[in-house]
Amino acid sequence: MFLHENVVDCVVLAFDEGVLKVLLLKWKVGSFWSLPGGYVMSQESLDDAAARILADRTGLGEAYLEQFHTFSDPTRAFVSSPKDVSTVTEMMKELDPKGDLGFIDWLTKRFLSTGYLSLVRLSETKVSPDFLIDSCHWIDVTKLPPLGGDHDRIVGTAVEHLRKAIRYSPIGLSLLPERFLMKDFQQMYEAILDTSLDRSNFQRKILKHNILIRHEKRMSGGAHRAPYLYSFDHQRYSAKARSGLLS
Amino acid sequence: MFLHENVVDCVVLAFDEGVLKVLLLKWKVGSFWSLPGGYVMSQESLDDAAARILADRTGLGEAYLEQFHTFSDPTRAFVSSPKDVSTVTEMMKELDPKGDLGFIDWLTKRFLSTGYLSLVRLSETKVSPDFLIDSCHWIDVTKLPPLGGDHDRIVGTAVEHLRKAIRYSPIGLSLLPERFLMKDFQQMYEAILDTSLDRSNFQRKILKHNILIRHEKRMSGGAHRAPYLYSFDHQRYSAKARSGLLS
């Protein structure tokens, strides 16, 4: 009846140097930037497609991964301006002389794109380019380069979704290592909520939930009192009524 | 490359007799129950498709309408059991002797279905069946009949979404008439959150936000003090930092 092409685009976020960073791909053709994405195959669920695409690009077998929105603007082709189309057409002659890939179609068609939010630990990823992708970069979400299509809007929606979701569950922990400092924990919340929080009140509030395990101190952090390391008590959290850690 | 069939399913909710009700369709064929839904056309956005389907079924030109999830389980065909398929096959001979509609395919294929939540005023809707639909009913969301495919899960996800969304914005007002009683307002929140709230504290909390306009009293409500009517002050709400009305 009405046939559509469905893709999945992954907004892969990591917490690095105190800021939220998103994994972006720089294309060989035209130096376009995009999110990691790909087709949804015939008998594949969206979740499976997203997991496959994430795994292919980052090497991660398990990671926080959640659908947040499906984008469908009929004008949302990845490349739209006539100038860009001709640039791409030219460059494609090198990469695909026989035109087997139908690459132009691919870049200029409208797709239904389902966005997935993934939260990862930067250190656990092994990102890799491929024959279409020149390089992979972790970019501060507040300093995005011009992205193809509506990918900038997709990133924005993903961050907005994260901001809401973090009130209902401690998913932010997916961004931190197994053992972390209270300072890191706080900075992670501050980066996501784009606000500053009172250090001592934050600490008291989080600890009162009783779902963090206090471990040994981390020494050699400088000429001052050494902070404790903490980890998340999954069991204790599951036992309680699930909720967010802030407000 | 990979072609899919995309549909939109609308979870249309109304507040009636103190409970949340969802608009369900009873099919002529097989007496199946389903949500109102339909195809996404070639150059149509999902939002447009949802608005079209809602308008066709309820007559509503404007209504609260928001996408909440895309369902894609490969096994999510509307009719799956062999028994149901044969029942439908038989009954289809009457409705569609020449097989023009491809109705069996339609019921047994997997679709990508994007769920939309709509909040309406029951009194403003004019629901209408059609040549495939026997009748339309408003059903208590906590007392659903067996629905085709995963439509029960879609309703559940929609209500869950509403429960979260209502914390961020006063969308619940879309369920109430222009002027309403504080009691209705409270019952609406209670129905959505599935909890009971203290009457006097609720009233004080809501009024403190200063976004309700107090009008005349509603007389003839019974042998007791008459309550005020209220309406929502959109301007004042827009001027403030947008947020939910409950904590």
Place this chain on the structure above:
DNA sequence: TTATAATGTGTCATATGTACACAATAGAAT
């Protein structure tokens, strides 16, 4: 005129939020 029942507002104990103060301490500086 009185009774009734739902409504609007008051009160108080408790919990939570917020802004600081202050003490503790690991390592650097002397």
Place this chain on the structure above:
DNA sequence: ATTCTATTGTGTACATATGACACATTATAA
């Protein structure tokens, strides 16, 4: 060794929010 420094952990005091309930108000029914 001793002192200094910067960060961390905890304390305190005040404002505000929440929750449970009391009480006064009042439109209609009896």
